[in-house]
Each structure stands twice: as structure tokens, then as C-alpha cells.
Amino acid sequence: MTKSILFILILFFFFTYANSQQSQLYNEEHEILMKIKKHFQNPLFLSHWNSSKTSYHCSYPEITCTNDDSITSLSMINTNLTQTLPPFLCELKNLTYIDFQLNYIPNEFPTSLYNCSKLQHLDLSQNYFVGNIPNDIDKLANLQFLSLAANSFSGDIPMSIGNLKNLKRLELYQCLFNGTIPDEIGNLSNLETLLMFSYSMLPRTKLPSSFTKLKNLRIFDMHDSNLVGEIPETIGEMMALEDLDLSGNFLSGKIPNGLFILKNLSRLILYNNSLSGDIPDVVEAFELTTLDLSYNHLTGKIPDDFGNIKKLKYLALFTNRLSGKVPESIGNLPTLTDFIVFQNNLSGNLPQGFGKFSKLETFQIASNSFNGKLPQNLCYHGRLVGLTAYDNNLSGELPKSLGSCSSLQYLRLENNEFSGEIPNGLWTSMYLTTIRISENMFTGQLPDRLARNLSELAVSHNRFSGTIPNGVSSWKKLVKFNASNNFFNGSIPSELASLPQLETLLLDQNQLTGQIPTDITSWKSLVTLNLSHNQLSGKIPDAICRLPSLSVLDLSENKISGRIPPQLSLRLTNLNLSSNYLIGRIPSDFENLAYESSFLNNSGLCVDKLVLNLALCNSGTARRRRGDSSMSKALVVILVVVASLTVFLALFLSISFYRKRKRLMKRTWKLTSFQRLSFTKSNIVSSMSEHNIIGSGGFGSVYRVAVEGLGYVAVKKIRGNSRKLDQKLVDSFLAEVEILSKIRHNNIVKLMCCISSDDSLLLVYEYHEHQSLDRWLHKKSKSPAVSGIVNGNIIDWPKRLHIAIGAAQGLCYMHNDCSPPIVHRDVKTSNILLDSQFNAKVADFGLARILVKPEELATMSAVAGTFGYIAPEYAQTIRVNEKIDAYSFGVVLLELTTGKEANHGDEYSSLAEWAWRHIQIGTNIEELLDDDAMEPTNLEEMCSIFKLGVMCTSTLPASRPSMKEVLKVLTGCKDPLANAEKIVDIYDSAPLLKNLKWEKQLEFSA
Incomplete structure (x- = not known):
């Protein structure tokens, strides 16, 4: 009995002691949490961390505890932390999990973490860490997960990482490493995931052969990392490999035979390298769902064994040198959704099974030598989104099934030998945005109704006939209408002039009669109008002079009579009124040799100066003299009236300003901060006035506002009417806030906060005293400080190159380092801001959209952007991706090298x-x-960058380099020894400059 009591007492003692120890540990850890909160300067998101001992910290969302209430996990993701990590963090002795990703944490790698002896999971990705990863990082011996990605770590990747034997996942992508990749990583025998992509600063290096010893590796991504040489044959020994991405490098040689016998491989991406030779014939990687070998130099045939990969969904082989027929078995694959083989030398008839056995979504076979008919069942399952088959020898009628293909979004069949009529239902397919069927032998008439989302209709060089239907008024979203060289007759319907978004109208080389519509005020977006080679009569409408965007006007070879409207705009870059019945004096602005071929074969026209090859007018000078006296009197009257109005207007504006300011202060404003601020919302709102406006754009004005501690900030105000904002402006505002609040990069403008009320939206940015690039490049400011002059000199080429590199780095971050990637959609010189050191900052994300899936293209519902910078495919709202930014950036490069504006x-x-x-x-x-920028020392460099700009503005998106490739060329220019090699490499890797004539034929045929 005594022993039992003694035993119970001992148990009670130990239980009490254990509880006491647990309670003591809990209290100690709670105190540490309060120190952590104080270290981070008591941020708002930690307001629930209460110092009271009654606050149960294991319930905090940032904390995970064990059953005995000891902290094992600390997580603060995307919380805008700007301080270093607390050096006492590892006083939480049982920590196994630390996650501080997506913050602004600065300085070098915190070696104080070595004191976390039990640490298994460490994520410091997407912060502002700098310097080298320490050589003794292997002191974190228990790590199973390590992510230091998307920081500014540089130098070598330390060999000691190879000693972290327990690692299962290693993420070192998107850093600034400029040294070596250690072979020792191949010693991580337990590694399952290795992400080391996007190394723009890394010297060209071979893929370490030791990596193929990673027998447990399932995911291996090293795209865009300057890899050269051949893929090791031993890669076929990595039997666990499921996902391999080596795209965007400079790999050469043949594809190893062993790569296609990996039994578990489901995703293989070797896009955009310099691989050559035939694709291996023996294919046993039957788990493949995604296979992308595009944009290489592959030759030979498509292997028959591809038809045995029954799980294959995405097959991309475009821009290679493949030849021969497409194996019949590929058309019978049961899961195939995307078949993309454009720009090859493939020929023969297409397998008729395409679409019947799988839910086909994309079928892109353009720029080959296919003949015969299109497969009849492409939209059998009603999922087909895109069909591009231009530049082939295809013939016959279109498949009837396309007439009921409600999923179709774009159709491109130019330059074939198709005939017959278009299936009725195709014209009105619900989601169709683009029809380009020029240069065929189609017949029939245009329908009254078109798809409600159709933005481009190109039917030129066919055999269509009849009139242009009056129902054209329902084509509200049409941006481009090209019906040149057909057999259309009758008059141009007035309804055609009611299309508000129309930018291009080509009706030349038809049999049209009657007059040009006079009520054309809706054509505010029209850039190109070509009605030449018809039988049009009547006068040139005066309203044509008031079209604000018109740049190209061709009315030649008609029967147009009367006088040329004197207000005809000099904004026209292409004017042709030849071969008509025009009479009278040519407007004096056109009396120069630039227009010497614009007025030919009009016997009734005359000029005051013998510059153009036309007769002189006789009495024009005398009439002008008689009018001088009356004009002088009228001028005095006008000046008196104007002076009176000016005084009245000044008084009115002063009263309006004070009333407006009073209304502003009465509103209820809401401030959303994205960082620590030294100002309040009232500081901003009360300081916005007309005198500190520094710019304006499509959505409103930009103000320069003085704030304490920062000097100035820039405030972008989204304008609306007095009661509420247009929903499109609100959407744009929200898009900019969403994007800028998430992304962080030295070459992207920094959003400090947003301020909103019921009828106003404000974005507050850091201020850049040198403002936008266009002000310097094109001398758009009257201020000496912003006139293209730096210390008495024109902006020289080194500064221009520095700006180009900075902007390219910002766009590369958006395209490659953001998940999902971001397309800016409005890259231009006015959206590139410059700080005091001329560092470029990409700005104005009001038009940006986040792509839903990185591997997919996103369909845009409306055309946006700026004339001169818009990629051809985007102007017609085809599905767009990052290549539209590459096009716009190419225009910026052309501006930097030529000094000319984008609309030049x-x-x-x-x-x-x-x-x-x-x-x-x-x-x-x-x-x-x-x-102004050309010197003998930089001449070759400027020529190379000019060519790069031309490459970026290729008609075909696939022919444009990615922004990562563009950055490689630009940064290569800083290294004279590497420059020539890099330029040659990227030009050789793309067939663009070898096919310039072919490219332009493609564009003009559209």
C-alpha cells in the first residue's frame, strides 16, 4: 500500500513538473513573439498578437504548435515586411517551418537562422536579399525544403548546398547569379524538385552532367538559364523524371535517344533552343501529356511512334525544319487538344481523324506545304478555339462542321486554294473574333449579321460579289475590314460609317458606285481608308478632314469630282487622290515633293508654286491681297473679344477651383496602403490642384504633390463625371492596383497606396523627377530640365542603352518571374519613367491583365493600347500573350535608335x-x-539594336524573340567581347532576318 502511494506521489510530482515546464516554455515563447512583433514595428497585420498571457498564441494564423503548445511553424507571407529578420528568431527552439516569402526583407542571407537546429522548411523567396548565399549554408543540415528564389543573390551558387542530404525540394530560380553552378547539387540523392530557371546574368555554361545522377528527381526546370552545349545522353537514366523544362536556352546537338524512353515523363519542354537533327524514332515515354520541341532546328519526319502516346494533349513542333507527312496515327490520339506545327516543311494530305477522336481546341498548321482538304471533323466535339492554316496549298470547300462550331474564336486560312461558299453558321459563331480568309477562291455574299465579337474580317482577293449589306451596322466591334479585290457592287452603305471601333477599311479594287458617305463622325478610330479602283463619284466629304486618327487615305482611280477640302489634314502619311475629276487649287500645305504622286491625272487641279507637276493657278494672289484690309479689322475685333473672354474665364476658373477644393475635402476618402507612409490621405487630396499637373493620359491627370520626407509623390487621378465613374475606368484602376500591389522589381514603378471615394480614384506612386522617356527622346517638354538635354548634351547612346536594359528587365520580370505571368499591353516611351540616375521604371498598368494560365493564351475582349505600338494580332483582338509586349518594346528600341516617334x-x-x-x-x-546619339564607337551597337527592334516587330508572334532573349542581346552590348556572339546567336536562332521579304508579303496579303 505504501509503495502504491509513493508511486502515485512520484507520478504527481513528475506531472506537476512537466506542466510547470510546459507552462514556462509557453510563456517564454509568447514573450519572443512579442519581441518579433516589436522588431517588425508593430505592423497592422499582427494587431491580434496580444501581449496578454491570456492570449492563446497557438491560435494565431501565423503560428502552428505541437500538442504541448510549443511553436513549430512561423509564416508571414505577403505582409509587406521591410525589416530584416529578427536575429533572435531561433530562440523559438522547436521551429521546423519558416516562411517569409513575398515581402521586402533586405540585406544578406540571415546566418542567425543556423541556430534553428530543427529547421526543415525555409522559404525566403521573393524578397530583397542581396550578396552571396553563404558557403556554410550546409549548417542547416535538416532542411528538406529550401527556397531562396526571386531575390538578388549573386556570385556562385555554393558547393555546400550539395551537403544538404535531406533536401527534397530546392528553389533557386530568378536570382542574379553570375558565377558557377556547382556539380555537387548532383549529390542530393533525395531531391525530388529542382527549380533553377531564369538566370539572365549567368555566364553561358553547360548543363552539369552530375545532375543526371538525381535518380529521385521528378521535376527539373532550368529554362532561360544560358545553358549551352548538348543535353547529356545520361539524362535517360533519370527514371523518376516527370517534368523537364530546358526551354529558352542555347542547347544544341541532337535530342538524346534516352530522353524519349523515360516511362514517367509527362511534360517535356525544349522550346526555343538550337537543337538539330531528327527527332528520335523510338518513343516509349507514353505518359507524356505535353511535348514542346518548337523553335529549334529539327529536321526529318515526325516520328510514327508519337501516335502511340495515348495521353498526349499538347503537341507543339512549330518553327523547325520538319518535312514529310503527318502520321495518320496522330490524328487518332484520344486526348489531343492542341496540334501546333506551323512554320515547317510538312506536306501531303492531313490525317482526317483530327478532331473526331479527341476534344481538339487548337489546330495550327500554317506556313507548310499541305495540300488536299482540311479534316472534316475539327470541331466534332465543339471545343475548337483556333484554326490557322494560312500559307499552304489546301483546296476544296470548308468543312460543313465549322458552320456549327460555336467555340471558334479565330480563323486564318489566307493564301490557299479554298473555294465554294462559307458555311452559313460560321459567320455568326458566338465567340469568333477574327476571320482572315484572303487570297483564296471563295464565292458568295457577305451576310447581314456577323459574330457579335468579330473584330477583324479580311476577305480580300477572293470572288465574293453582291452589295455590302445594310446590316453592317450591327458589326459594332469590327476593327479591321478588308474586302479588297473582289466583285462587290452597289453603293457604300451609310450604315458602314456608324462603326465606332473601325480602324482599317479597305474596299479597293471592286465595282462600287455612288458617293462616299457624308455622315462619318463615328469613324473616330479610323486610321486607314482605301476606296481606290472603284467607280465612286460625287465630292470628297468635308467630314473626312475631321477624322482625328486618319493616317492613310487612298481615293485614286475613281470618278470623284469637286474641290479638295482645304482642311484636309497634314497628319496623313499616305495620300492618293490620283485619277479622278477633281478641280481647283491644291491646299498649300500639300505643295511639296512629298505629295508629288498624290494628285496625278486630275486635269482640273492647279497649284500656286511650281513644285508639283500640275498647272499654275492664275488669280489666287490678287484675291488674297484684297482680303488683307478686311482681315486686319476683323482681327482687332477678335482680339478684343478674346481678351474679354480670357478675363471672364480666369474669374470663373478661380471660383471653380475653390469650390472644387472644398468639395474634395468634404468627401469620405479611403486609403489603402502598400507600405509604411509618411503622409496622410488629407495631405494628398488637399494638395491636388491645376498648377501641379505634370501630365495626362487616357484615364485622367497626373499630379506632382509635395510630401514631408519624400520630396514629392506622383498622384494619378482617374477622372469621371461629377456623380460616378465609368465602369471601364474603375476596372482599369482595380487592375493597376491589383498588379502593382503584388509585383516588386527595381525596374517597375512603386505603388505606395491608393485612395478612393465614391466618385474619385487616386493612385500614389514614387515620383521620378526625370518623368517619362518620351519627354527626353522626343523633346516634348518646354522645360530646359526635360528637353532631351543632360548637362548640355543630348541623351547619348550609353544612356539610351541603359534605359532599354532597365525597361527590358522590368518586362522580363513580369513575363517570367510573376506567377501567373503579366502582360502589360501598353508598353510605350511615355510609360517608361526615369529616376535621377536614368534608371527605367515600367509604369501604367491600367491596361494590364494577368494571364489565367502560364501555358495558355488569354483572349482579350476589347482592343486597347496606343497606335504605333500595337502588335498586329492584338489590334484584331486575337488571343494574345507576352509577345505583344515584345512588339511594343521593339517599337521603343526603334525610337531609341532612330529618334523618331512611333507613329512616324x-x-x-x-x-x-x-x-x-x-x-x-x-x-x-x-x-x-x-x-544626336550616333558616334563612331557605338555605330555597330546601334545597328544591332535597330535590327533587334525590327525582329521584335515581326508580323508573326512566333518569330519575335521573347523579352528574355531581348534582354540577353541588350546586356550583351555591355560586354564588347560577348556582344557579337550574342547578337549572332539570337539572329541565327530565329529565321526572321533571313525571311524579311516573306514576312512583309504575309502582312500585306492580309
Whole structure:
């Protein structure tokens, strides 16, 4: 009995002691949490961390505890932390899990973490860490997960990482490593995931052969990492490999035979390398769902064994040199959704099974030599989104099934031998945005109704007939209408002039009669109007002079009579009124040699100066003299009236300003901060006035507001009417806030906060005293401080190159380092801001959209952007991706090298087309460069960057380099020894400059 009591007492003692120890540990850890909160300066998101001992910290969402209430996990993700990690963090002795990703944590890697002896999971990704990863990082011996990705770590990746034997996942992507990749990583025998992609600063290096010893590795991603040489044959020994991405490198040689016998491989991406030779014939990787070998130099045939990969969904082989027929078995694959083989040398008839056995979504076979008919069941399952088959030898009628394909979004069949009529239902397919069927032998008439979302209709060089239907008024979203060279007759319906979004109208080379519609005020977006080679009569409408965007006007070869409207705009870059019945004096602004071929074969026209090859007018000078006296009297009256109105207007504006300011202060404002602020919302709102406006854009004005501690901030105000904002402006505002509050990069403008009320939206950015690039490049400011002059000198080429590199780095981050990737959609010189050191900051994300899936393209519902910078496919709202930004950035490069503006052109409509034309006709590039920036020492460099700009503005998105490739060329220019090699490599890797004439034929045929 005594022993039992003694035993119970001992148990009670130990139980009491244990509880006491547990309670003591809990209290100690609670105190540490309060120290952590204080270290981070008591941020708002930790307001629930209560110092009271009654606060149960194991319930905090940032904390995970064991059953005995000891803290094992600490997680603060995307919480805007800007301080270093607390050096006492590891006083929480049982920590196994630390996650501080997506913050602004600065300084070098915190070696104080070595004191976390039990640490298994460490995630410090997407912060502002700098310096080298320490060589003794292997002191964290228990780590199973390590992510230091998307920081500014540089130097070598330390060999000691290879000693972390327990690692299962290693993420070192998107850093600034500029040293070596250690072979020792191949010693991580337990590693299952290795992410080491996007190393733009890494010297060119071979893929370490030791990596193929990672027998447990399932996911291996090293895309865009400057890899060269061949893929090791031993990669076929990595039997656990499921996902391999080596795209965007400089790999060469053949694809190893062993790669296609990996039994577990489900995703293989070797896109955009320099791989050559035949694709291996023996294919046993039957688990493959995604196979992308595009944009290489592969030759030979598509292996028959591809038809045995029954799980294959995505097959991309475009832009290679493949030849022969497509194996019949590929058309019978049961899961195939995307078949993309454009720009090859493939030929023969297409397998008729395509679409019947699988839910086909994308079928892209353009720029090959296919003949015969299209497969009849492409939309059998009603899932087909895109069909591009242009530049082939295909013939016959279109499949009837396309008429009921309600999922179809874009159709491109230009330059084939198709005939017959278009299936009725195809014209009105619900989601269709693009029909391009030019250069075929189609017949029939245009329908009254078109798809409600159709933005481009190109039917030129066919055999369509009849009238242009009056129902054209329902084509509200049409942006481009090209019906040139057909057999259309009758008059141009007035309903056609009611289309508000129309930018291009080409009706030349038809049999149209009657007059040009006079009520064309809705054509505010019209850039190109070509009605030549018809039988039109009547006068040139005066309203044509008031079209604000018109750049190209061709009315030649008609029966138009009367006088040329004197207000005809000099904004026209291409004017042709030849071969008509026009009479009278040519407006004096056109009396120069630039228009010498614009007025030919009009016997009734005359000029005051003998410049153009036309007759002189006789009495014009005398009439002008008689009018001088009356004009002088009228001028005095006008000046008196104007002076009176000016005084009245000044008084009115002063009263309005004070009333407006009073209303502003009465509103209820809400401030959403994205960082620590030294100002309040009232500081901003009360300081916005007309005198500190520094710019304006499509959505409102930009103010420079003085704030304590920062000097100035820039405030972008989204304007609306007095009661409520337009929903499109609100959507744009929310898009910019959503994007800028998440992304962090030195070359992307920093959003400090947003301020909103019921009828106003404000974005507050850091202020950049040098403002936007266009002000410097094109001298758009009257201020000496912003006039293209730096310390008495024009902006030189090194500064321009520095700006280009900075902007490219910002776009690369958006495209490659953000998940999901972000497309800006409005890259231009006015959206590139410059700080005091001329570092570039990409700005204005009001048009940006986040892509839903990185591997997919997103369909945009409306056209946005700025004329001169818009990629061809985006102007027609085809599905868009990052390549539209590459196009716009190419225009920026052309501006930097030529000094000309984006809408510059002679007989063509933009700087990009002007540059393409000069390249095509063989103009010496040196003659096109900006004299203000050109020096003998940088001439070759400027020529190379000009060519790069031309490459970026290729008509075909697939022919444009990615922003990662663009950055490689730009940064290569800083290294004279590497420059030539990098330029040659990227030009050799893309067939663009070898096919310039072919490219422009493709564009003009559209």
C-alpha cells in the first residue's frame, strides 16, 4: 500500500513538473513573439498578437504548435515586411517551418537562422536579399525544403548546398547569379524538385552532367538559364523524371535517344533552343501529356511512334525544319487538344481523324506545304478555339462542321486554294473574333449579321460579289475590314460609317458606285481608308478632314469630282487622290515633293508654286491681297473679344477651383496602403490642384504633390463625371492596383497606396523627377530640365542603352518571374519613367491583365493600347500573350535608335512598318539612325539594336524573340567581347532576318 502511494506521489510530482515546464516554455515563447512583433514595428497585420498571457498564441494564423503548445511553424507571407529578420528568431527552439516569402526583407542571407537546429522548411523567396548565399549554408543540415528564389543573390551558387542530404525540394530560380553552378547539387540523392530557371546574368555554361545522377528527381526546370552545349545522353537514366523544362536556352546537338524512353515523363519542354537533327524514332515515354520541341532546328519526319502516346494533349513542333507527312496515327490520339506545327516543311494530305477522336481546341498548321482538304471533323466535339492554316496549298470547300462550331474564336486560312461558299453558321459563331480568309477562291455574299465579337474580317482577293449589306451596322466591334479585290457592287452603305471601333477599311479594287458617305463622325478610330479602283463619284466629304486618327487615305482611280477640302489634314502619311475629276487649287500645305504622286491625272487641279507637276493657278494672289484690309479689322475685333473672354474665364476658373477644393475635402476618402507612409490621405487630396499637373493620359491627370520626407509623390487621378465613374475606368484602376500591389522589381514603378471615394480614384506612386522617356527622346517638354538635354548634351547612346536594359528587365520580370505571368499591353516611351540616375521604371498598368494560365493564351475582349505600338494580332483582338509586349518594346528600341516617334512613317502608317520597309529594300541602316546619339564607337551597337527592334516587330508572334532573349542581346552590348556572339546567336536562332521579304508579303496579303 505504501509503495502504491509513493508511486502515485512520484507520478504527481513528475506531472506537476512537466506542466510547470510546459507552462514556462509557453510563456517564454509568447514573450519572443512579442519581441518579433516589436522588431517588425508593430505592423497592422499582427494587431491580434496580444501581449496578454491570456492570449492563446497557438491560435494565431501565423503560428502552428505541437500538442504541448510549443511553436513549430512561423509564416508571414505577403505582409509587406521591410525589416530584416529578427536575429533572435531561433530562440523559438522547436521551429521546423519558416516562411517569409513575398515581402521586402533586405540585406544578406540571415546566418542567425543556423541556430534553428530543427529547421526543415525555409522559404525566403521573393524578397530583397542581396550578396552571396553563404558557403556554410550546409549548417542547416535538416532542411528538406529550401527556397531562396526571386531575390538578388549573386556570385556562385555554393558547393555546400550539395551537403544538404535531406533536401527534397530546392528553389533557386530568378536570382542574379553570375558565377558557377556547382556539380555537387548532383549529390542530393533525395531531391525530388529542382527549380533553377531564369538566370539572365549567368555566364553561358553547360548543363552539369552530375545532375543526371538525381535518380529521385521528378521535376527539373532550368529554362532561360544560358545553358549551352548538348543535353547529356545520361539524362535517360533519370527514371523518376516527370517534368523537364530546358526551354529558352542555347542547347544544341541532337535530342538524346534516352530522353524519349523515360516511362514517367509527362511534360517535356525544349522550346526555343538550337537543337538539330531528327527527332528520335523510338518513343516509349507514353505518359507524356505535353511535348514542346518548337523553335529549334529539327529536321526529318515526325516520328510514327508519337501516335502511340495515348495521353498526349499538347503537341507543339512549330518553327523547325520538319518535312514529310503527318502520321495518320496522330490524328487518332484520344486526348489531343492542341496540334501546333506551323512554320515547317510538312506536306501531303492531313490525317482526317483530327478532331473526331479527341476534344481538339487548337489546330495550327500554317506556313507548310499541305495540300488536299482540311479534316472534316475539327470541331466534332465543339471545343475548337483556333484554326490557322494560312500559307499552304489546301483546296476544296470548308468543312460543313465549322458552320456549327460555336467555340471558334479565330480563323486564318489566307493564301490557299479554298473555294465554294462559307458555311452559313460560321459567320455568326458566338465567340469568333477574327476571320482572315484572303487570297483564296471563295464565292458568295457577305451576310447581314456577323459574330457579335468579330473584330477583324479580311476577305480580300477572293470572288465574293453582291452589295455590302445594310446590316453592317450591327458589326459594332469590327476593327479591321478588308474586302479588297473582289466583285462587290452597289453603293457604300451609310450604315458602314456608324462603326465606332473601325480602324482599317479597305474596299479597293471592286465595282462600287455612288458617293462616299457624308455622315462619318463615328469613324473616330479610323486610321486607314482605301476606296481606290472603284467607280465612286460625287465630292470628297468635308467630314473626312475631321477624322482625328486618319493616317492613310487612298481615293485614286475613281470618278470623284469637286474641290479638295482645304482642311484636309497634314497628319496623313499616305495620300492618293490620283485619277479622278477633281478641280481647283491644291491646299498649300500639300505643295511639296512629298505629295508629288498624290494628285496625278486630275486635269482640273492647279497649284500656286511650281513644285508639283500640275498647272499654275492664275488669280489666287490678287484675291488674297484684297482680303488683307478686311482681315486686319476683323482681327482687332477678335482680339478684343478674346481678351474679354480670357478675363471672364480666369474669374470663373478661380471660383471653380475653390469650390472644387472644398468639395474634395468634404468627401469620405479611403486609403489603402502598400507600405509604411509618411503622409496622410488629407495631405494628398488637399494638395491636388491645376498648377501641379505634370501630365495626362487616357484615364485622367497626373499630379506632382509635395510630401514631408519624400520630396514629392506622383498622384494619378482617374477622372469621371461629377456623380460616378465609368465602369471601364474603375476596372482599369482595380487592375493597376491589383498588379502593382503584388509585383516588386527595381525596374517597375512603386505603388505606395491608393485612395478612393465614391466618385474619385487616386493612385500614389514614387515620383521620378526625370518623368517619362518620351519627354527626353522626343523633346516634348518646354522645360530646359526635360528637353532631351543632360548637362548640355543630348541623351547619348550609353544612356539610351541603359534605359532599354532597365525597361527590358522590368518586362522580363513580369513575363517570367510573376506567377501567373503579366502582360502589360501598353508598353510605350511615355510609360517608361526615369529616376535621377536614368534608371527605367515600367509604369501604367491600367491596361494590364494577368494571364489565367502560364501555358495558355488569354483572349482579350476589347482592343486597347496606343497606335504605333500595337502588335498586329492584338489590334484584331486575337488571343494574345507576352509577345505583344515584345512588339511594343521593339517599337521603343526603334525610337531609341532612330529618334523618331512611333507613329512616324512616310507612305506607311507607323515607325515599325517604316523600318521594315527600309530593311526590305536594303537601305543602309546607318542612314536611319539618330544623328544626336550616333558616334563612331557605338555605330555597330546601334545597328544591332535597330535590327533587334525590327525582329521584335515581326508580323508573326512566333518569330519575335521573347523579352528574355531581348534582354540577353541588350546586356550583351555591355560586354564588347560577348556582344557579337550574342547578337549572332539570337539572329541565327530565329529565321526572321533571313525571311524579311516573306514576312512583309504575309502582312500585306492580309
